[in-house]
Amino acid sequence: MATEIVMPKLGMGMEKGTVVAWQKQVGDPVQKGETLVEIRSEKIEFEVEAPEDGVLLDIAVPNEGVVPCGTIIGYVGSPAELVNTDSSHVTQTTAVAVAAPPQKKIKISPVAKKIAEAAGLNIDSIVGTGPDGRITKEDVERAIAAGSPDVGPHVETKPTTATPSVAAKIPQENPQDLSAAPSEPVKVFVTGVRKAIANRMLQSLQQTAQLTITMSADVTDALEIQRQHGERIRERYDTKLTVTDFVARATVLALLEHPQVNSVFSDSEILQHTGVHLGIAVALDDGLIVPTIRNANRLSFIDLAKSVKSVSQRARSGKLHGEETGGSTFTITNLGAYGVEYFTPILNPPETGILGVGSVQDQPRYIGSELQRRSILPLSLTFDHRALDGAPAAQFLGTVKRYLEAPIHLLL
Amino acid sequence: MTSDIIVVGGGPAGYCAAIMAARLGAKVSLVEQGDLGGTCLNEGCMPTKSLLESVSLYQKVKSAYDFGIDLPVDQVVPNWVNIQRFKDKTVRQLVAGIGYLMKKNQIRVIHGQAHFVNQQVLAVETTDGTEELEADRFIIATGSEPVQLPFAPVDGEWVIHSSHALTLSQIPESLVIVGGGVIGCEFASVYSRLGTKVTIIEAADHILPAEDSDIAEILHAQLKHHGVAIHTSSSVQTLDASTMRVCFTTRDGEEQYVSAQYVLISVGRKPRIDNLGLELTGVTYTKHGVSVNEYMQTTVSHMYACGDVAGGIQLAHVAFHEGEVAAVNACSQNGQQKKVNYRAVPRCIYTSPEVASVGLTSQQAREQYGDILIGELPFAANGKALIHGEASGKVKVMVDPQFHEILGVTIVGPLATELIGQGTLMLHGEMTVDSVEDLISAHPTLSEAVREAVLQAVGKAVHI
Numbered sequence: 001m002a003t004e005i006v007m008p009k010l011g012m013g014m015e016k017g018t019v020v021a022w023q024k025q026v027g028d029p030v031q032k033g034e035t036l037v038e039i040r041s042e043k044i045e046f047e048v049e050a051p052e053d054g055v056l057l058d059i060a061v062p063n064e065g066v067v068p069c070g071t072i073i074g075y076v077g078s079p080a081e082l083v084n085t086d087s088s089h090v091t092q093t094t095a096v097a098v099a100a101p102p103q104k105k106i107k108i109s110p111v112a113k114k115i116a117e118a119a120g121l122n123i124d125s126i127v128g129t130g131p132d133g134r135i136t137k138e139d140v141e142r143a144i145a146a147g148s149p150d151v152g153p154h155v156e157t158k159p160t161t162a163t164p165s166v167a168a169k170i171p172q173e174n175p176q177d178l179s180a181a182p183s184e185p186v187k188v189f190v191t192g193v194r195k196a197i198a199n200r201m202l203q204s205l206q207q208t209a210q211l212t213i214t215m216s217a218d219v220t221d222a223l224e225i226q227r228q229h230g231e232r233i234r235e236r237y238d239t240k241l242t243v244t245d246f247v248a249r250a251t252v253l254a255l256l257e258h259p260q261v262n263s264v265f266s267d268s269e270i271l272q273h274t275g276v277h278l279g280i281a282v283a284l285d286d287g288l289i290v291p292t293i294r295n296a297n298r299l300s301f302i303d304l305a306k307s308v309k310s311v312s313q314r315a316r317s318g319k320l321h322g323e324e325t326g327g328s329t330f331t332i333t334n335l336g337a338y339g340v341e342y343f344t345p346i347l348n349p350p351e352t353g354i355l356g357v358g359s360v361q362d363q364p365r366y367i368g369s370e371l372q373r374r375s376i377l378p379l380s381l382t383f384d385h386r387a388l389d390g391a392p393a394a395q396f397l398g399t400v401k402r403y404l405e406a407p408i409h410l411l412l
Numbered sequence: 413m414t415s416d417i418i419v420v421g422g423g424p425a426g427y428c429a430a431i432m433a434a435r436l437g438a439k440v441s442l443v444e445q446g447d448l449g450g451t452c453l454n455e456g457c458m459p460t461k462s463l464l465e466s467v468s469l470y471q472k473v474k475s476a477y478d479f480g481i482d483l484p485v486d487q488v489v490p491n492w493v494n495i496q497r498f499k500d501k502t503v504r505q506l507v508a509g510i511g512y513l514m515k516k517n518q519i520r521v522i523h524g525q526a527h528f529v530n531q532q533v534l535a536v537e538t539t540d541g542t543e544e545l546e547a548d549r550f551i552i553a554t555g556s557e558p559v560q561l562p563f564a565p566v567d568g569e570w571v572i573h574s575s576h577a578l579t580l581s582q583i584p585e586s587l588v589i590v591g592g593g594v595i596g597c598e599f600a601s602v603y604s605r606l607g608t609k610v611t612i613i614e615a616a617d618h619i620l621p622a623e624d625s626d627i628a629e630i631l632h633a634q635l636k637h638h639g640v641a642i643h644t645s646s647s648v649q650t651l652d653a654s655t656m657r658v659c660f661t662t663r664d665g666e667e668q669y670v671s672a673q674y675v676l677i678s679v680g681r682k683p684r685i686d687n688l689g690l691e692l693t694g695v696t697y698t699k700h701g702v703s704v705n706e707y708m709q710t711t712v713s714h715m716y717a718c719g720d721v722a723g724g725i726q727l728a729h730v731a732f733h734e735g736e737v738a739a740v741n742a743c744s745q746n747g748q749q750k751k752v753n754y755r756a757v758p759r760c761i762y763t764s765p766e767v768a769s770v771g772l773t774s775q776q777a778r779e780q781y782g783d784i785l786i787g788e789l790p791f792a793a794n795g796k797a798l799i800h801g802e803a804s805g806k807v808k809v810m811v812d813p814q815f816h817e818i819l820g821v822t823i824v825g826p827l828a829t830e831l832i833g834q835g836t837l838m839l840h841g842e843m844t845v846d847s848v849e850d851l852i853s854a855h856p857t858l859s860e861a862v863r864e865a866v867l868q869a870v871g872k873a874v875h876i
Contacts, residue, residue, distance in 0.1 A: 110846070111843070114815040114816075114817075114844060115815055118815070
């Protein structure tokens with residue numbers, strides 16, 4: 001009995017997903033737990049693992065197919081079940097104008113490959129008509145003649161002034177000669193994560209009434225804990241406390257006191273969440289993703305700190321689990337490492353608030369009548385005025401500040 | 413009597429189509445007026461190769477002294493009757509083999525002459541009378557026959573065609589061959605080495621007009637060495653049967669006469685489309701053959717044509733391919749499942765030396781790709797060829813200057829028709845020079861010459 005492989009739902013907001021790259025071809029043996037296919041939601045790429053040992057029987061949705069969550073994208077089963085299945089379902093999927101990353105096994109003849117490379121043609125986009133789908137010279141020439149756009153995910157740096165069909169006939173020039181060519185802007189195709197971010201950020205600004213308020217917190221005492229007890233904490237818990245950890249803990253506690261900030265606004269109702277699913281914005285080389293720490297309110301300070309580190313690291317290496325993406329109820333974003341103090345974070349829809357953390361500034365402050373050197377943390381809270389008014393938002397931010405300035409309460 | 417598929421003609425295209433269709437589950441009948449195997453087995457490829465093999469052996473034995481073997485060479489003589497017997501035995505065995513394949517694949521073979529009554533009905537005149545056959549789909553594979561000169565009809569006595577030339581009662585003293593193409597050159601190679609005084613009259617400026625002139629020159633020299641008189645850019649004017657004289661004009665416009673015991677007309681073959689009732693089917697055809705699309709489908713969708721009758725390249729291995737394609741499509745739901753692929757069709761000439769090519773000639777390659785690269789390796793630089801005692805000839809490889817695609821391979825020399833298989837694979841696989849650079853060819857072999865010639869095109873050959 002063949003097992004269906006479906007497009008997973010990686011969080012509440014995910015309605016459809018894109019098949020990025022099948023790692024196996026039909027007929028290839030697969031082992032349980034082995035990566036079968038890479039898929040992508042709007043914000044994250046995810047590896048779907050084989051549910052059992054067997055062979056990949058069929059690919060129902062090819063690379064770059066976009067389908068709703070729950071759609072069958074392939075089948076795994078015993079080799080005996082390997083049959084030529086009807087491929088008509090493949091055509092029902094929406095082909096989008098982005099190309100997959102280069103696959104490991106594309107059958108292409110030596111000369112076809114050379115011609116495609118010379119024409120800057122992405123071979124993933126060419127349909128092979130040779131034996132077993134091998135791409136032939138004729139296929140490449142047809143693709144060039146058809147003006148097939150170069151839709152590769154790579155950065156196109158070669159200025160192409162001639163038409164593709166002409167370009168294919170021009171002998172390749174020495175790359176050094178390119179410097180003599182007229183300079184043209186470097187073209188980067190908006191695909192994948194970049195495209196998802198672009199869409200979501202624009203949607204956020206267009207569909208919410210967001211504004212930002214700022215406040216500073218004196219984190220001198222918190223940093224003193226870090227300084228005095230950091231070594232012992234590292235020994236005992238194998239983790240290092242950072243400012244973000246203090247802010248995360250303070251935010252979780254503040255959200256429990258101000259549930260209206262831990263909410264989602266829809267047209268006719270405001271859903272207040274009881275659990276805090278904390279999103280931590282993580283910068284990547286080619287974008288940004290927001291992994292989620294689910295039920296952060298149930299974690300101790302140390303466990304929360306460990307979770308923040310864990311999800312951040314795995315987000316950077318692309319190894320997040322499905323439940324760790326999407327579904328956050330409030331997000332923290334930290335630009336402190338870049339020296340930024342106050343800024344205006346953009347809401348991560350459908351959340352109501354996002355807290356921007358700046359870089360700690362040592363400043364003179366009056367404590368009573370005495371001027372002291374204090375460590376001041378800039379905080380920027382963006383909130384959706386449709387769900388929340390200024391006063392409660394300010395009260396929430398004040399609570400965060402209060403926790404940060406009395407760190408003993410963060411630990412209790 | 414109704415079949416799923418009726419194949420008209422039992423030559424290479426027809427029998428291949430029948431077998432393929434039967435294997436795909438169709439109920440198949442095949443109509444053949446002569447012996448199974450068609451021209452290839454009975455009057456073409458196979459019997460000529462048998463004669464050529466006998467002659468080559470004779471020639472080799474005569475040269476035994478060069479290899480250190482003392483033989484009473486003057487007592488070594490060809491026995492024409494036994495050479496014919498060997499040929500006939502080989503042909504009989506092959507024809508029986510086709511008969512066995514028909515039986516094994518449960519194909520009904522009907523011996524008789526077929527003509528269409530309409531698009532659905534085929535009438536076959538058998539020894540038992542006329543049988544009318546119906547089928548869902550038809551495959552026309554009636555082959556071709558030699559073209560005749562309008563002013564000199566073939567009489568089988570003095571003016572003969574290739575079939576007659578295979579079965580002459582004795583080795584002729586003299587033979588004029590009109591047409592220096594593949595068939596003419598092969599017969600020249602047979603009879604000249606048996607002592608016949610052979611004259612070739614060819615209208616083009618070199619023999620083997622389909623190949624490059626430098627290749628033809630090598631064969632030309634060897635034929636001359638065997639005593640063949642070759643007149644190129646010459647045309648036959650009259651054939652006088654009473655005096656057994658052939659009048660032709662030479663390159664310079666001069667009239668010349670040559671006497672011969674036989675005149676072999678080998679100026680090409682034409683599709684066999686007459687008396688088939690094709691006009692009653694609505695199928696479009698011209699004197700060049702039945703018109704087909706790339707699915708070997710005629711203008712009437714349930715009728716297919718393949719092999720020589722469909723025009724195009726008149727080679728048995730092309731007919732095999734076309735027959736299979738026609739059968740696959742005739743057995744498919746929409747009638748169009750598989751396209752023909754003529755990308756890599758080898759062309760073989762079994763003369764001494766053999767000539768074989770695949771892909772473009774250098775002339776064709778220049779027309780399509782401009783200033784192409786050419787790699788050549790003379791067999792004089794190949795140790796095994798020297799040991800064979802056949803150092804004349806070469807391997808020539810045409811390479812596209814931009815992507816270094818291997819566009820064509822031509823071999824003239826020992827076992828060229830076997831060696832060309834390498835070139836065929838290279839073209840079939842759309843190989844480039846760099847993709848075979850690290851190929852390891854066995855040493856010492858003739859095969860090495862192919863790789864070396866490929867590398868020579870980019871200046872990387874070692875042994876030259």
